[in-house]
Amino acid sequence: xxxxxxxxxxxxxxxxxxxxxxxxxxxxxxxxxQDGRRQIHRFAGPGELLGLGGEKxxxxxxxxVDEVVVLIRDLSSLDxxxxxxxxxxxxxxxxxxxxxxAVRCHTVLLGRMNAxxxxxxxxxxxxxxxxxIDSLIELPMTRIDIADFLGLTIETVSRKLHELHREGVIALxxxxxxxxxDRRRMEAISEAA
Amino acid sequence: xxxxxxxxxxxxxxxxxxxxxxxxxxxxxxxxxQDGRRQIHRFAGPGELLGLGGEKxxxxxxxxVDEVVVLIRDLSSLDxxxxxxxxxxxxxxxxxxxxxxAVRCHTVLLGRMNAxxxxxxxxxxxxxxxxxIDSLIELPMTRIDIADFLGLTIETVSRKLHELHREGVIALxxxxxxxxxDRRRMEAISEAA
DNA sequence: CGTCATCTTGAGTACGATCAAGAGGGGTGG
DNA sequence: CCACCCCTCTTGATCGTACTCAAGATGACG
Numbered sequence: 001x002x003x004x005x006x007x008x009x010x011x012x013x014x015x016x017x018x019x020x021x022x023x024x025x026x027x028x029x030x031x032x033x034q035d036g037r038r039q040i041h042r043f044a045g046p047g048e049l050l051g052l053g054g055e056k057x058x059x060x061x062x063x064x065v066d067e068v069v070v071l072i073r074d075l076s077s078l079d080x081x082x083x084x085x086x087x088x089x090x091x092x093x094x095x096x097x098x099x100x101x102a103v104r105c106h107t108v109l110l111g112r113m114n115a116x117x118x119x120x121x122x123x124x125x126x127x128x129x130x131x132x133i134d135s136l137i138e139l140p141m142t143r144i145d146i147a148d149f150l151g152l153t154i155e156t157v158s159r160k161l162h163e164l165h166r167e168g169v170i171a172l173x174x175x176x177x178x179x180x181x182d183r184r185r186m187e188a189i190s191e192a193a
Numbered sequence: 194x195x196x197x198x199x200x201x202x203x204x205x206x207x208x209x210x211x212x213x214x215x216x217x218x219x220x221x222x223x224x225x226x227q228d229g230r231r232q233i234h235r236f237a238g239p240g241e242l243l244g245l246g247g248e249k250x251x252x253x254x255x256x257x258v259d260e261v262v263v264l265i266r267d268l269s270s271l272d273x274x275x276x277x278x279x280x281x282x283x284x285x286x287x288x289x290x291x292x293x294x295a296v297r298c299h300t301v302l303l304g305r306m307n308a309x310x311x312x313x314x315x316x317x318x319x320x321x322x323x324x325x326i327d328s329l330i331e332l333p334m335t336r337i338d339i340a341d342f343l344g345l346t347i348e349t350v351s352r353k354l355h356e357l358h359r360e361g362v363i364a365l366x367x368x369x370x371x372x373x374x375d376r377r378r379m380e381a382i383s384e385a386a
Numbered sequence: 387c388g389t390c391a392t393c394t395t396g397a398g399t400a401c402g403a404t405c406a407a408g409a410g411g412g413g414t415g416g
Numbered sequence: 417c418c419a420c421c422c423c424t425c426t427t428g429a430t431c432g433t434a435c436t437c438a439a440g441a442t443g444a445c446g
Contacts, residue, residue, distance in 0.1 A: 103300060104252065112230040142424070158427080337392090348394080368442090
């Protein structure tokens with residue numbers, strides 16, 4: 001199943017009849033408060049599973065950040081299937097556990113880091129997730145997405161990005177491309193646990 | 194197994210050989226950054242499971258907030274046991290899912306609420322969790338714990354608590370006892386999704 | 387009664403938000 | 417091909433909330 005930039009994959013509150021596996025592209029998972037404030041919990045990339053939260057309805061919304069392809073799987077029979085199929089069981093449990101670990105890490109970032117530490121930690125996480133070796137980072141998401149992920153405003157994201165640039169820690173090649181120039185300093189700034 | 198106020202149940206980084214079920218008392222689960230800043234992910238009460246994160250080592254620390262009794266369970270055989278035992282499977286999956294839902298909710302609070310909204314949401318959650326009906330809330334944890342849970346400082350927690358009191362939304366009966374005087378206003382303040 | 391830890395309160399500061407304006411870039415249509 | 421529009425991003429000025437630093441109050445315990 002294919003979704004294009006900005007399309008919603010599922011809404012918070014929808015009946016959770018199925019779960020999803022991201023094949024390509026990036027998905028943002030977000031929660032809202034009534035006056036429109038938004039908090040993105042997670043950017044999900046290829047291989048990651050969505051919608052395992054597992055109550056009757058989804059408790060967050062999922063939207064396509066760019067061109068996204070997902071597999072749709074039936075959720076109703078998952079619990080029993082987990083019992084039978086060891087591989088599936090491991091896959092689902094691993095997905096839940098790594099999501100839990102990631103969101104705990106994110107919690108520390110949101111509650112206890114300042115703006116520049118948040119940015120540095122975010123960029124480093126993207127770097128290790130996508131390229132592994134290369135220091136070039138593609139940002140498929142807009143400043144709004146980054147801000148809503150880090151608990152900041154778009155202006156602060158922009159300012160701190162350029163501050164990192166002025167200090168020689170990163171190079172900016174257009175708004176959506178960043179290169180880590182000084183990984184050591186970057187890690188020092190985001191001294192996360 | 195019994196722990197008293199302030200004792201550590203397990204450390205971040207310890208080998209995760211077992212998991213825990215809280216029998217009585219309150220446990221705080223927290224992550225740290227190197228300079229000592231702390232973020233509490235969760236307060237776990239009776240019936241809740243700890244340590245299901247499931248990597249080789251724990252990725253957070255658990256400490257007793259007050260007098261705590263926990264059951265210790267072997268983790269090594271859990272994956273297979275989940276395959277055999279449907280009740281256990283449901284219990285573990287439910288625990289993972291509700292923890293995930295709670296931490297997502299917490300993420301919105303940390304990233305997108307201001308101090309007074311955080312306090313109101315925190316007190317309401319405590320109220321529904323413990324008493325259900327009664328509006329009296331016991332706070333087993335100190336201001337430091339509350340601050341580290343909400344991503345605030347102890348001074349701000351104290352100030353905002355007294356602000357809610359001045360406005361007639363809550364009554365304060367000593368530092369560790371709060372009564373919700375005007376639940377409607379409370380919910381309006383914490384208009385969480 | 388004294389000590390220690392926790393909590394409260396005040397004054398000043400700083401960080402990030404808000405408000406506002408302008409720059410860049412891509413797409414569409416004339 | 418250029419002009420225009422729209423959307424995103426950047427940059428500046430000001431403001432406000434929560435933090436920091438500091439001192440005092442409260443309560444538990446020996």
